[in-house]
Amino acid sequence: MALALGIRGQSSKSGGMTITAPRQSTAQEHLDRVHTNPTTMARNREHIALITEAARRSGSYIANAAHRSIAAPAEAVAALDTFRRPLQEEPIDARTVLAELDAFGSPATTVQNQGRYFGYVNGGLDPAAHAAAILAGTWDQNVGAHIMTPVATTLDEVAGEWVIDALGLPSTAHASFNAGATIANLTGIITARDALYAKQGWDVGQGGLAGAPALRIIVGDEIHASALKALRLAGLGTGNLERIPTDANGSIIADAFPTDTDDATLVLLQAGNVNTGHSDPFTSIIPGVRERGGWVHVDGAFGLWAAASPTHRHLVAGVELADSWATDAHKWLNAPYDSGILIVRDPATVVRSMSTDAAYLNTGEATPPFQRGIQMSQRARGVETWAMLASHGKTGLADLIDRSIGHARHFADALAEAGATILAPVVLNQVLVSFRGDATTEAVIAAVQADGTLWAGATQWHGQRAMRLSVSDAATTRDDVNASVAAIVRLWRELT
Structure with a gap:
């Protein structure tokens, strides 16, 4: 009688019994069991079903969003209390969770990608960038180093090079993706700080800032x-x-x-004032500062993209002379949130400020992405910008910039014709409007936000309250502008 303890193993006799010694499974046999594991297969089927259902619901949202109020209706906001509950003990089916998210979350969104959201400088959603974000989300890559994700780091690098080229910045510069212009500004300012202190013989990485010599920091009154x-x-x-x-x-x-600036001077300039769109005089300022050893950083969250338009790049003439630049892809490029970009003329300076080391981080790469930014782990943001630029090319990008500026000018002309006051010449995509006094202007803004045809915010400009219209959504058409102007004028007339 044989007692089999393995699979086709070596046989031997012991005490009259034949024992078959177990044979080690091959690597392929182990993989075969992985690929046919019932739990894994069920999980993948469920995952595919969920993302397919999410895509269906996303399509339904896009189809219906243009027909609803731009601002979330009050009843939809009130219904968000559905989410405010204690965490339950037992699991809930993921399809039920997704359905709840759609049923109560989708109606409470602000519709900022259907052409009539003009608040802040929020961009819309470019279709190619959105689709790429969905695919990249499924990839779930960590763009910390090339060894972690060859595809995402490659697209990150290529997208950065394309951005630099489109903006006409120095070809030796390097672009790094991050969470937004605030992080890009922070990274650029830290880089500038360390470079200026290095000229003074002070190593911030070792000595910190306590006891460091003072830097001279020069900004405009309208700094963001x-x-x-x-x-x-x-x-x-x-x-x-x-x-x-x-x-x-x-x-x-x-x-x-x-x-009288010197090599301990940091100058912050801006491309695109957040209220008017006007830029600082780069050609008049930057050369002298850099010749005397100072550092010039440009905050160009949206205005820097004027450089991508042959028609409008004169508005930011000389911006390419700076040392570093911060901008956003989620504003005028309409990449999904969140996506900022820092560009530095001398890549070695940002590496000096952002590099770190540990045995497990030694990838063999000269300067992996985590050595060029604040975050060590980050999602594949560059994929979305790559897709947007690949689908548009230089002419398509320039057309987007020109079209938005044209819509802004049409806004200003139509509202001025209706009797409103335009508080600054329109040069980019920002329009400042007053409706004959602060009280009336505030009332018009409140009425517009409640009406839902469009959404526009308020600001303060040279002592006056103003409506601020930012044309940053690629989906905006002339019809959107006309419908918005008609709504604004109607509500203004009703108030007076």
Whole structure:
């Protein structure tokens, strides 16, 4: 009688019994069992079913979004209390979770990708970039190093090179993707800080900032809040900033800019004032600062993209002379949130500031992505920008910029014809509007936001309350602008 203990193994006799010694399974046999594992197969089937259902629901959302209020209706916002419950003890089927998310979440969104959302500088959603984001989300890649993800790091690199080329920046520069222009500004300012201190013989990485010599920091009166936040986070503070006066459109007055800067000077300029779209006079400022050893960083979250348009690049002439630039892909490029870009003229400077080391991080790569930014782990943001640029090309990108500016000018002309006051000449995609006094302007903005035909925000400009219209969605058409103007004028008339 034989007792089989294995699969076709060696046989031997012991005490009259034949024992078959177990044979080690081959690697292929192990893999075969992996591939046919019932739990794995069931999980994959469920995963495929879920993402297919999510795609169906996403398509339904897009089909219906254009017909609903741009702002979330009050009843939909109230229904969000459905989500405010204690975490239950037992699991809930994932399909039920997805259905609940769609049923109560989708109606409570702000519709910012159907052409009539003009708040802040929120971009819409480019179809190619969106589709790429879905695929990249399924890939689930960590763009920390090439060894982790050859495809995502390659697309990250190529997209960065394309951005630099499209913007006409130095070909030796390097672009790194991050979570947004605030992070890009922070990374650029830290890089500038360390480079300037290195010239003073101070190693911030070793000595920190305590006891470090002071840097001279020069900004315009209209510096954006994200740049101020970045200065605080970089440990430089905002209490000793040297503020240069700006003109009626928010641009630094070149004649007021100091000519005694040195190699301990950091200058922050901006491409595209957040209210007016006007830029600082780069050609008049940057050469002298850099010749005297200083560093110029440009906050160009949206305005930097004017450089991609042959028709409008003169508005940011000289911006390519700076040392570093911060911009967004999720604004004018309409890449999905969140996606910012830092570009540095000398890649070695950002590596000096952002590099770190550990035995397990030694990938053999010269400068993996985690050595060029704040985050060590990050999603594949560059994939989305690559898809947007690949589908548009240079002419398509320029057309997007030109078209948005054209819509902004049409907005201004139509509202001015109706009797509103345009507070600054429209040069990019920003329109500032007053409706004959602060109280009326506030009332019109509130009525517009409640009406739902469009969405526009409020701002303060040179002592006046203003409606701020930012044409940043690629989906906006002339019909969207006309419908929005008609709604604004109708609501204004009803108030007066």
